[in-house]
Amino acid sequence: MAPTAVADDVFYALSNSTRRKVLEQLSAGPATVSELAAPFDMKLPSFVQHLSVLERSRLVKSKKRGRVRTYEIAPDRFQVAEDWLAARRQLWEARLDRFDQYVKELKEKESAT
Amino acid sequence: MSKQFAINPKLDFAIERFIDAPTRLVWEALTKPEHLKEWYMPKAWGRVSRTEMDVRPGGIFSIDIATGDGREVPNLGCFLEAIPMERLVWTSMLFPGYRPAVFDDIPITAIITMESVGTGTRYVFTALHRNEADLEANKSSGFYQGTEIAVDQLVEHVKSMK
Numbered sequence: 001m002a003p004t005a006v007a008d009d010v011f012y013a014l015s016n017s018t019r020r021k022v023l024e025q026l027s028a029g030p031a032t033v034s035e036l037a038a039p040f041d042m043k044l045p046s047f048v049q050h051l052s053v054l055e056r057s058r059l060v061k062s063k064k065r066g067r068v069r070t071y072e073i074a075p076d077r078f079q080v081a082e083d084w085l086a087a088r089r090q091l092w093e094a095r096l097d098r099f100d101q102y103v104k105e106l107k108e109k110e111s112a113t
Numbered sequence: 114m115s116k117q118f119a120i121n122p123k124l125d126f127a128i129e130r131f132i133d134a135p136t137r138l139v140w141e142a143l144t145k146p147e148h149l150k151e152w153y154m155p156k157a158w159g160r161v162s163r164t165e166m167d168v169r170p171g172g173i174f175s176i177d178i179a180t181g182d183g184r185e186v187p188n189l190g191c192f193l194e195a196i197p198m199e200r201l202v203w204t205s206m207l208f209p210g211y212r213p214a215v216f217d218d219i220p221i222t223a224i225i226t227m228e229s230v231g232t233g234t235r236y237v238f239t240a241l242h243r244n245e246a247d248l249e250a251n252k253s254s255g256f257y258q259g260t261e262i263a264v265d266q267l268v269e270h271v272k273s274m275k
Contacts, residue, residue, distance in 0.1 A: 004204055013228070016187075018184070018185075042184065042186075043254060044218075045250075046220040048216070048217055049186055049189065049218065050187065051215075052187075052214060052215060052216065053187045053189060055214075055215050056189065056209075056212075056214070062215055069215075070219055097213060100258050
């Protein structure tokens with residue numbers, strides 16, 4: 001998959017508060033579908049749709065033992081979001097540095113006259 | 114149409130309507146996000162909050178709905194067939210790009226057919242299920258009722274597009 005398509009999936013998966021709460025819950029350790037669903041007042045089929053969006057983005061992965069499916073965090077894909085945000089921050093920091101420099105030059109010119 | 118599928122009344126449900134509009138408009142209403150948001154979710158229940166449709170085999174089918182209390186629920190699937198003004202097939206058993214999905218849910222395959230009848234269109238929405246229990250669950254959860262309301266909203270919306 002193209003990198004932009006991967007980022008689309010990741011940011012789309014992160015764009016919903018239910019899914020972010022599931023990720024927060026999974027950060028504490030693996031959990032079963034029913035454990036993950038428990039805090040939410042939502043029908044199970046709807047909740048499972050959220051898990052499928054997370055699974056498609058590969059922010060999580062699941063394993064099935066018998067009839068019980070367990071989810072866990074898949075840290076690799078978080079890097080996609082982190083890299084994108086870091087690149088934006090670098091750009092803006094560099095831009096602000098240049099702006100700083102420019103204002104300083106203006107000030108020096110002014111005091112020279 | 115060749116018999117690539119057969120409806121089993123024990124497993125599946127079909128909703129049929131006559132729409133007094135050409136198949137071209139019905140096809141547009143089924144495939145364009147700006148039209149889908151007008152009819153896909155029963156208006157008394159909520160609204161469509163986001164749509165992504167790549168209408169070709171393997172393309173993404175993604176419609177997020179928001180209920181009255183502001184909760185959003187995704188519906189994600191993969192198109193299997195897209196014959197303009199004739200037939201549209203998608204399944205929630207696959208992620209887009211034919212990637213096998215992981216599912217403990219109640220997956221469906223939706224088959225939508227349209228056929229010119231006089232100046233109008235005969236429209237049939239069919240939902241195929243794995244087994245009787247899945248069909249029963251979809252009937253009691255409101256999925257079936259919601260789909261019927263949505264199809265009625267589709268009929269009204271297509272008429273307003275003329």
